[in-house]
Amino acid sequence: MSTRRVPSLLSGYYFALIALLYLPIGILFLFSLNANTSLSFPLRGLTLDWYRKLLESEAVLRAARNSLVVAAGSSFAATLLGTMVALLAIRYQFRSKNLLIALAVLPLIVPFIVLGVALLLLFSTLHIERSLWTVGIAHTVVALPYTLLIVVSRLAGFDVNLEEAAMDLGANYPTTLRRIVLPIIAPAMVSAWLTAFTVSFDEFALALFLAGTEPTFPVYLFSQLRFANRLPIMIALAVLLMIGTLTLVVIAERVRRAE
Amino acid sequence: MLDRRSTFWILYLPPLLWLGAFFLAPLGLMAAFSFRADMRGDLLQIWTPTLAQYASVWATGSYVRLLGISALVALAVAVSATALAYPIAYFLAFRAGKRAGLYLVLLLVPFWTSYLLRVMAWKIMLGSEGVLNSFLLYLQLIDNPLTALLYNRNAVMLTLVYVWIPFAALPILAALQRIDLALFEAAADLGATPFRRFWRVTFPLSLPGVLAAFFMVFIPTVGEYVTPLLVGGSRGSLYGNIIQDFFTKAANWPLGSALSMIMLVGTLALVAVAVRLVDLRKLIE
Numbered sequence: 001m002s003t004r005r006v007p008s009l010l011s012g013y014y015f016a017l018i019a020l021l022y023l024p025i026g027i028l029f030l031f032s033l034n035a036n037t038s039l040s041f042p043l044r045g046l047t048l049d050w051y052r053k054l055l056e057s058e059a060v061l062r063a064a065r066n067s068l069v070v071a072a073g074s075s076f077a078a079t080l081l082g083t084m085v086a087l088l089a090i091r092y093q094f095r096s097k098n099l100l101i102a103l104a105v106l107p108l109i110v111p112f113i114v115l116g117v118a119l120l121l122l123f124s125t126l127h128i129e130r131s132l133w134t135v136g137i138a139h140t141v142v143a144l145p146y147t148l149l150i151v152v153s154r155l156a157g158f159d160v161n162l163e164e165a166a167m168d169l170g171a172n173y174p175t176t177l178r179r180i181v182l183p184i185i186a187p188a189m190v191s192a193w194l195t196a197f198t199v200s201f202d203e204f205a206l207a208l209f210l211a212g213t214e215p216t217f218p219v220y221l222f223s224q225l226r227f228a229n230r231l232p233i234m235i236a237l238a239v240l241l242m243i244g245t246l247t248l249v250v251i252a253e254r255v256r257r258a259e
Numbered sequence: 260m261l262d263r264r265s266t267f268w269i270l271y272l273p274p275l276l277w278l279g280a281f282f283l284a285p286l287g288l289m290a291a292f293s294f295r296a297d298m299r300g301d302l303l304q305i306w307t308p309t310l311a312q313y314a315s316v317w318a319t320g321s322y323v324r325l326l327g328i329s330a331l332v333a334l335a336v337a338v339s340a341t342a343l344a345y346p347i348a349y350f351l352a353f354r355a356g357k358r359a360g361l362y363l364v365l366l367l368v369p370f371w372t373s374y375l376l377r378v379m380a381w382k383i384m385l386g387s388e389g390v391l392n393s394f395l396l397y398l399q400l401i402d403n404p405l406t407a408l409l410y411n412r413n414a415v416m417l418t419l420v421y422v423w424i425p426f427a428a429l430p431i432l433a434a435l436q437r438i439d440l441a442l443f444e445a446a447a448d449l450g451a452t453p454f455r456r457f458w459r460v461t462f463p464l465s466l467p468g469v470l471a472a473f474f475m476v477f478i479p480t481v482g483e484y485v486t487p488l489l490v491g492g493s494r495g496s497l498y499g500n501i502i503q504d505f506f507t508k509a510a511n512w513p514l515g516s517a518l519s520m521i522m523l524v525g526t527l528a529l530v531a532v533a534v535r536l537v538d539l540r541k542l543i544e
Contacts, residue, residue: 010350014362017347021369021425024380027390031383081277084270092267100271103278109530110286111482113499114519117506118285121292121516125303141282144274173263202374205485209506218375225379225489235376242372249371253364 063220074139075196082147112205130212143196154188194252293516312517329498333480348431410492434468
């Protein structure tokens with residue numbers, strides 16, 4: 001008796017929690033279609049006006065573009081650096097190995113506000129203007145642990161004999177890396193890149209300190225939150241971005257599964 | 260093997276230089292800055308180290324108190340998120356059957372949507388003209404909108420728990436999936452009731468995942484300053500907010516650096532303890 005009741009209780013809990021998780025998001029979606037600017041009930045009728053206004057608002061689109069650029073660049077750099085550390089971790093023996101790995105994973109456990117103000121200090125001291133570059137640099141640092149862990153788990157899973165066979169057949173090490181190792185870890189690198197991309201794209205706590213006159217989307221969104229009449233446009237854009245991010249995540253998952 | 264050696268340096272130097280320049284150097288600079296007396300003069304000038312900032316943090320009771328409150332908030336949020344996520348992970352691991360993959364994606368979708376907007380959504384939920392108040396007014400359970408729902412620490416905690424539940428489920432799920440199912444049969448064969456089996460077999464074996472979930476929520480929550488800005492109001496601010504103030508509005512970077520250093524050292528100490536408790540390498544597998 002009790003064994004039969006537990007599963008239904010558990011699935012009931014799961015679906016109740018899922019409903020709770022989706023409720024606020026669903027309400028946001030609803031307000032992106034609401035004809036009234038005020039974010040309160042009752043709704044005043046449905047409209048696609050906010051989506052139309054969004055396409056006319058240059059500043060919003062510019063911020064979204066900035067985020068895309070920063071995310072694409074920082075995730076590329078993070079994947080490259082993460083792969084390098086992963087190769088060192090799995091294929092090389094050297095004295096400072098554990099130290100290097102610890103250093104690369106450490107950004108995961110430093111609170112973002114601490115890293116944010118520390119980088120602000122560094123850039124100010126060196127008289128480096130804050131810009132999309134400074135945001136991108138910070139995102140590369142915080143995305144590196146993710147890319148490292150994703151590529152390491154793939155590298156750990158494949159046979160070192162493949163490399164040795166290639167070397168026995170006369171390939172030098174860079175060629176072996178390019179022709180044997182890279183193709184094998186390519187899916188993991190794509191998955192790492194997409195993960196780093198989503199980490200950067202939605203990141204706000206660091207970007208608030210490091211963005212200059214050109215805001216990323218979350219920074220711009222934050223600056224607009226106090227203007228009630230701008231909110232529905234922002235929500236409309238966020239809904240579009242949400243769909244975009246989801247597509248990316250689904251692709252990342254597919255790629256990872258395909259390995 | 261010479262080319263393998265030169266490849267080593269090509270692989271070794273870029274990440275080392277990058278992390279040295281943009282991770283270690285800024286943290287080191289911040290540490291140095293926390294021993295500076297004031298903001299006067301060029302940022303690069305040499306200064307005589309002083310403990311004045313730490314002394315003033317210690318002397319200002321409200322900073323220490325806020326640090327304590329933030330640690331308690333993070334503790335409460337991490338415990339709640341982990342406890343609420345456990346049954347979800349259990350369901351996905353043992354009861355969801357063939358649909359487990361789909362159910363997992365369903366759980367993670369909210370986590371992949373804009374953080375700021377998920378927090379905003381709670382503002383819309385809890386505001387005086389928000390969803391909850393409209394609903395209660397409609398049911399005529401209340402006559403005037405409740406204003407106590409938003410702009411306090413409870414709203415911050417509620418929002419954070421909401422944000423972290425899907426994330427906390429992941430390490431617990433990973434730990435549960437690693438349990439050898441033969442152990443359940445053995446327990447049943449030996450006459451254990453389902454409850455006893457859970458308490459004596461499943462739960463202890465899932466503890467590494469539970470601890471990982473706890474710390475994965477606790478650490479970012481200690482440093483949280485964004486959620487209090489949006490739903491916390493003046494009564495709901497956390498330790499991260501005073502750091503942010505000293506680096507923006509108040510422009511007292513040495514004091515802000517000292518406050519950051521205290522948070523950094525505290526977090527690292529805690530993680531050192533966590534690493535002793537959980538073998539983190541097991542979670543990477």
